[in-house]
Amino acid sequence: MAKTWIRREVEIPNHMALARLEKCPELGPRVLFFSGGTALRRTSARLVHYTHNSVHVVTPFDSGGSSAKLRQAFNMPAVGDIRNRLMALADQSLRGNPEIFALFAHRLPKATGGQDELRRELDRMVRGRHELVAGIPDPMRKIVRNHLAMFQQNMPDSFDLSGASIGNLVLAGGYLANRRHLDPVIFMFSNLVQVRGTVRPVVNKNLHLAAELADGALVVGQHRMTGKETARLSQPIARLFLSDETGRPVEQPIRDKMRGLIASAELICYPMGSFHSSLLANLLPRGVGQAVAGASCPKVYVPSTGDDPECLGLGVADQVERLGQTLMADAPGIRLCDVLHYVLVDSRHGQYPGGLDVPRIRNLGVEVIDCPLIGYGASTDIDDRFLAPILLSLA
Structure with a gap:
């Protein structure tokens, strides 16, 4: 089968x-996104109206919040971004899906009555007596209960359930039930x-994730780069x-x-989000660059x-480089030119704190x-x- 390049003019959108x-x-086209965070959630939900074949490569390196507790307890990759993207792409018209969505989005409260109260709430879910689980139709309800039971059985005595994402607990239980796959x-x-x-x-x-800062300091952990749970970085990465x-x-x-998956893409998008911990993190494993x-x-x-604490000192042209x-x-x-063809910007309405510098980007x-x-x-x-619509018009 012969292959050739075809140049064409595209109306956008x-x-x-x-x-x-x-x-x-x-x-619809196989648009592939390298994205780990929530910045693409609404776009993902809109995409399903146009294509059921988008591919979402997400980062398993989250080291904050609920994911951090699971990683420490079970020596496992982070599942929070996977959960978010699965739910964004789910067919909400399907019977039982709104109930699954509600359960996966639920977080246990910050402990006011102690861990015992949170453990009792988790136990009601395992038994199917919690209202968020009781409304899920079978066989989904049985699978959710089985995975929560697996998590419950393996949960260390010292595990802190405060603020735990139930969706993350379900996926962690499934991970343990499937021989850590x-x-x-x-x-x-x-x-x-x-x-x-497709989500992977x-x-x-x-x-x-680890970063060496401009002053030589070492920062280990995704959560220490985003400025959400710790102080913002004082030096550029x-x-x-x-x-x-x-x-x-x-x-x-x-x-x-x-x-x-990368080879089969009809368009590859490096989308908005935390520049280092969400986007570049996905490009670090060996073989990604060659595949792209x-x-x-x-x-x-x-x-x-707008503001990205991870882009201290970086304009858009610097980010492209x-x-x-x-x-x-x-x-x-x-x-x-093998890995990047276009940069999509809105110079009229967008705010790019480090500067845009269109001529420099084009010179690259x-x-x-x-x-x-x-x-x-x-x-x-x-x-x-x-x-x-713009991305789909380019595919």
Whole structure:
């Protein structure tokens, strides 16, 4: 079978193409996102109206909140971002899915009556007597109860349930029940709630993010970079790498399954979100850069608008360079034009604290697409109503 490149002019957004996709989303394009956080949640939910074939490569390196407690207790990858993306892509019209969504979004309260009270609430869920579980139809209810029971049986006596995400506990129980493999759990829940797309962690290992700052200081742990649970970084991030919990660098290759997912993409998107801990983190495992370079599809970066504590001292042009450097470091011979073609910005309404510098981006050989991305009102966030149609028009 012969292959060739075809250049064509594209209308953005292409309303005729979008209308066709809405009529037959099961045949929609394979748009692949490297994204770990919640910034893409609304866009993911909108995508299902146009394509059921999007691919979401998420980070399993979260080290804060509920995920951190599970990782410490069971030496496992983080599952919070996986849970978020599965629910964003689930078919909400399916019987039982709104109830599953409500359960997975539920968090146990911060302990006011002590851990015993929280353990009793968890036990009611395991027994199926809690209102959030009782309303779920079988067989989903039995599976949820079995996975929560597995978690309950293996939960250390010292485990702190305050603020625990029930969805994370269910996935952790499934992970333990499937001999510490995530893929079977993701596959099962994807089928149960009819996830309109594919969700996979970039690697299935219990690793951490580490960063060397401009002053030489070492920061270990994703949660120490985002400024959400600790003080914001006072120095720019100079180098990002995967590590064990002590900060010792670890080299981790991707599996052939992940190579295949990347190779099959019809568009690759590096979306908005925390630049280092959500986006670049996904590009660090060995083999990602080669796989992206080998994929014969458009590749688009959508920089965040507004404040990103991880981008201290970085304008959009700097981000483009760092994104390219991270991917090109994977193997000799990879060029920026192999891994990035377009940067999507809204220079009129978007706020880019470090500066945009369109001429510099274009001098790197990357085309800038300047179009409306920001919604109406005071918000400077990228609006899924604009972003999803534009990405699909480029695919």
